[in-house]
Amino acid sequence: MPTGVAMRDVRGQLFDAAERVLLREGPSALTSRAVTAEADCAKGVLHRHFADFDAFLAEFVLDRVGRMDAEAAALRGAAGTGTVTGNLSAALTSVFTSVAVAIVPLITFRDELRARLRRTWPAGVPVLTEAVEMIASYLAAERGLGRVAADAEVDLLAPTLVGTAHLLFADRTAAPPDDEAVRRAVTGVVAAVLR
Incomplete structure (x- = not known):
């Protein structure tokens, strides 16, 4: 995604991307790079919204629950x-x-x-x-x-x-x-x- 283009509902888009990667490729393929590539955004977007990847995953799991x-x-x-x-x-x-x-x-x-x-x-x-x-x-x-x-x-x-x-x-x-x-x-x- 080009710099300066705002994403709407960043968390939702990242969670949906994580779900697609998880379902398609399994837990070992679920990385921050895979999630951001699937969401078509820069890797830094995930790290601006979450302390680290495990914090992202914890919130993803709780969202799905x-x-x-x-x-x-x-x-x-x-x-x-x-x-x-x-x-x-x-x-x-x-x-x-x-x-x-x-x-x-x-x-x-x-x-x-x-x-x-x-x-x-x-x-x-x-x-x-x-x-x-x-x-x-x-x-x-x-x-x-x-x-x-x-x-x-x-x-x-x-x-x-x-x-x-x-x-x-x-x-x-x-x-x-x-x-x-x-x-x-x-x-x-x-x-x-x-x-």
Whole structure:
């Protein structure tokens, strides 16, 4: 980008560029140079807005986690409609076909990023813990409506569902699982508590 041309929403453009690089090439390819090249701007732009690259990555991860709030609200709003298995399958597919599945190895790959995230996110991997909270909240709503057993331990079912889905989607070299594979896995986890 030529000097003197102002970028609008610099943070958003850099975060979107980071997401594209991460999804296309994986966490090892995510460098400040790759991000700024993808955003078509000078490398100095990133460093004018963030203390260093790990600070950029920490804010990028938290921004993407924040985007899950709308998904969580939509899933809670779906309680009492459709089927529990169908709602869970769709929600888990949405989470794991987004950048979420690529963020997990990014956090694992970079020690300094993990350390920075711990300052504001004290436990777990941000994307996964947010997904667990989303699923637990939905299951609690369905339990309140009587579509899930009153004694169902939603705080145990939610991480089981997220972990199962993560295993299905984690292989970045293979095609993602089809809807039936996700539905089968979800059914295996929740069948005993459905009413």
